[in-house]
Amino acid sequence: MLTREDNEMLTQVGPGTPMGELMREYWMPFGLSNELPEADCPPVRVMLLCEELVAFRDSNGKVGLIDNNCPHRRASLFFGRNEEQGLRCVYHGWKFDTTGSCVDMPSEPAESNFKDKVKIKAYPVEERGGIMWTYMGPRANPPGLPELPSNMMEDVVVSAYMRPCNWMQALEGDIDTVHTLYLHLGLTQYEDTPVGSWAWWHLQNRAPHYAAVDTDFGTMYGAYRPAMEGMNYWRFANFLMPFYAMTPPGVLGLEDKFRAWVPMDDTHTLAISSNTRSPLFGPNGERPKGQWASGATELRPQGTGFFDRFVCVADMDNDFQIDRDAQKTKSFAGLKSIFLEDQAVTVSMDPIVDREKERLGTSDQMIIRTRRRLLRAARSLQEGETPPGVDNPEVYAVRSGGTMLPIGCDWYEETKNFRAGWVEHPELDRAIIGGVPAV
Ligand code: FES
Ligand SMILES: [Fe+2]
Numbered sequence: 001m002l003t004r005e006d007n008e009m010l011t012q013v014g015p016g017t018p019m020g021e022l023m024r025e026y027w028m029p030f031g032l033s034n035e036l037p038e039a040d041c042p043p044v045r046v047m048l049l050c051e052e053l054v055a056f057r058d059s060n061g062k063v064g065l066i067d068n069n070c071p072h073r074r075a076s077l078f079f080g081r082n083e084e085q086g087l088r089c090v091y092h093g094w095k096f097d098t099t100g101s102c103v104d105m106p107s108e109p110a111e112s113n114f115k116d117k118v119k120i121k122a123y124p125v126e127e128r129g130g131i132m133w134t135y136m137g138p139r140a141n142p143p144g145l146p147e148l149p150s151n152m153m154e155d156v157v158v159s160a161y162m163r164p165c166n167w168m169q170a171l172e173g174d175i176d177t178v179h180t181l182y183l184h185l186g187l188t189q190y191e192d193t194p195v196g197s198w199a200w201w202h203l204q205n206r207a208p209h210y211a212a213v214d215t216d217f218g219t220m221y222g223a224y225r226p227a228m229e230g231m232n233y234w235r236f237a238n239f240l241m242p243f244y245a246m247t248p249p250g251v252l253g254l255e256d257k258f259r260a261w262v263p264m265d266d267t268h269t270l271a272i273s274s275n276t277r278s279p280l281f282g283p284n285g286e287r288p289k290g291q292w293a294s295g296a297t298e299l300r301p302q303g304t305g306f307f308d309r310f311v312c313v314a315d316m317d318n319d320f321q322i323d324r325d326a327q328k329t330k331s332f333a334g335l336k337s338i339f340l341e342d343q344a345v346t347v348s349m350d351p352i353v354d355r356e357k358e359r360l361g362t363s364d365q366m367i368i369r370t371r372r373r374l375l376r377a378a379r380s381l382q383e384g385e386t387p388p389g390v391d392n393p394e395v396y397a398v399r400s401g402g403t404m405l406p407i408g409c410d411w412y413e414e415t416k417n418f419r420a421g422w423v424e425h426p427e428l429d430r431a432i433i434g435g436v437p438a439v
Helices: 004-011 018-023 167-174 177-181 198-202 316-321 324-329 338-347 362-382
Strands: 027-032 044-048 051-057 063-067 081-083 086-088 102-104 125-128 131-135 156-163 209-214 218-226 231-240 244-246 257-265 268-276 401-406
Touching (some): 004 018, 018 362, 027 044, 027 257, 027 268, 063 131, 156 338, 167 268, 167 338, 167 362, 177 218, 198 218, 198 401, 209 362, 218 362, 231 362, 316 338
Antiparallel strands (some): 027 131, 051 063, 081 086, 125 131, 156 268, 218 231, 231 244, 244 257, 257 268
């Protein structure tokens, strides 16, 4: 159980809040590069840590991220003309480049130097792996981008979805391992999977044991249950500061992926994912044919409002399109995709979950540990301590996934090489999991 004070510190991300200030120490993904498909294309409204911003791609292809409101008389730059190396406000024609400098002020007399004194708030932007990143922190020389392997590879699947709830309860879904066996696999029987595959072992024991530890990048857990003689089947997953998760499905040593739960404001979160392609999934992450919840998550056409990007068609207003017949016979939740299964339960907690009313069990220890880690980092920052990972971007080069280990071994040491990014493991084969995507 968290106190109200802790819950507020954990969830509130606006300017001046401890958690908002913590996040500003890190580079943050804020959108997909293809949202700004070409030079001088229409700008996009961006809500990030409760700030209203406008992103635009200038004539050289460089992306700028600036205040939504013009510093002159506060008109929105979203309506601006994107032309010749800058975004020009349509009210009186002031024009700003990607660094925030005012490069033209046609409304002032030619001899005026007022233009050189005016700046618009602008945050530095980098693009990598199909994702746009920004740094909103206090340093004049920002740290390096986190070295997440799947953001630094060629052939990856990048996607984004908006989740209309607080960022932390959204993130907690990705480190809540035991829900997989109910929400996603509640009607999948071990008898229907290949004998001896990981799915076969996984589905036979729906109440695993846990080990959770702090790491240099955040926290990690392993959940384990007995498998063949003398062995345990383990699933490892990571939380990386300040809002990344690497979920456990797949083979440890082969999977490169992450999902960022980026707070737009306190009640809207942008989930940005990057994964290596898995032969189990379709090109857009669809489940294999034959499984009921095989649909890709359908999105509304992109709108132009601050909360109109990457909006799912299934939402609270249509009960996430739950199919009650399917829920009796085909899937535990009766929802159409794995993402929607997670979306529905997380959003159904309320925009900001009341953690004073929770009753957490032993299976929730990763969630408890991660909350403490974040709260500690936010408090330490107030005392001047640099948050974990900010000056060590290489600690992000890690992996998650499943593996078999001898019972009683030193699991942390035994898996070090498999949890490290960039190490090749040609001896491993994805077929071992038995074709069930959430395993
Ligand atoms: S309000 Fe933008 S130029 Fe006047
Ligand atoms: Fe899930």
